Amino acid sequence: xxxxxxxxxxxxxxxxxxxxxxxxxxxxxxxxxxxxxxxxxxxxxxxxxxxxxxxxxxxxxxxxxxxxxxxxxxxxxxxxxxxxxxxxxxxxxxxxxxxxxxxxxxxxxxxxxxxxxxxxxxxxxxxxxxxxxxxxxxxxxxxxxxxxxxxxxxxxxxxxxxxxxxxxxxxxxxxxxxxxxxxxxxxxxxxxxxxxxxxxxxxxxxxxxxxxxxxxxxxxxxxxxxxxxxxxxxxxxxxxxxxxxxxxxxxxx
Ligand SMILES: [Zn+2]
Numbered sequence: 001x002x003x004x005x006x007x008x009x010x011x012x013x014x015x016x017x018x019x020x021x022x023x024x025x026x027x028x029x030x031x032x033x034x035x036x037x038x039x040x041x042x043x044x045x046x047x048x049x050x051x052x053x054x055x056x057x058x059x060x061x062x063x064x065x066x067x068x069x070x071x072x073x074x075x076x077x078x079x080x081x082x083x084x085x086x087x088x089x090x091x092x093x094x095x096x097x098x099x100x101x102x103x104x105x106x107x108x109x110x111x112x113x114x115x116x117x118x119x120x121x122x123x124x125x126x127x128x129x130x131x132x133x134x135x136x137x138x139x140x141x142x143x144x145x146x147x148x149x150x151x152x153x154x155x156x157x158x159x160x161x162x163x164x165x166x167x168x169x170x171x172x173x174x175x176x177x178x179x180x181x182x183x184x185x186x187x188x189x190x191x192x193x194x195x196x197x198x199x200x201x202x203x204x205x206x207x208x209x210x211x212x213x214x215x216x217x218x219x220x221x222x223x224x225x226x227x228x229x230x231x232x233x234x235x236x237x238x239x240x241x242x243x244x245x246x247x248x249x250x251x252x253x
């Protein structure tokens with residue numbers, strides 16, 4: 001006899017997004033470590049006196065008890081673990097956080113473990129909350145998001161043949177998954193990446209988000225890194241994240 005699925009799920013999770021549903025309900029898009037992304041209905045939370053209200057704001061990490069009904073998950077309890085209140089006092093940090101949450105929503109698996117992505121997102125939100133540079137934090141998140149989602153960018157060896165790359169300006173092809181050596185590049189569309197930009201990307205691979213965000217990157221190098229990561233994301237996410245444009249506009253007024 002097949003085991004019955006559990007009737008409830010106790011898990012921590014991050015509210016990636018919240019949308020109104022019905023008269024007074026909201027549907028939360030949650031990222032959880034063990035169950036990946038899931039939608040859960042929070043009943044009555046759009047009424048001003050609702051008890052759950054403060055615990056289910058977007059960009060909040062909470063402990064949830066979720067009742068699993070017929071095809072519908074319902075939030076039975078929620079208690080805030082971290083509201084990231086400091087990051088929410090900075091428009092740029094908040095925009096970066098919302099952007100990371102939107103990317104996480106797009107690249108996360110539904111009802112499948114997402115431990116690495118969850119750790120990446122909590123680390124990034126914690127760094128932003130501690131005052132880390134929003135742009136650096138977002139770039140770090142993008143690079144590592146690609147890696148934990150199975151699209152690790154090749155920036156040390158050629159993405160096609162694995163050959164070592166000389167320390168020189170290199171050819172970056174987002175569609176090919178990273179840098180291509182001279183022999184592999186042929187007619188592949190791509191862009192040139194300076195030695196400095198390559199070093200920034202390699203550095204991001206081996207340090208923490210806070211360490212990376214503390215790195216001072218010259219504006220022209222930051223622009224190269226931003227462009228390369230944006231193209232790499234575009235190659236795997238079909239639609240440009242809406243919050244990305246907003247984050248860009250508050251980052252470079
Ligand atoms: Zn090659």
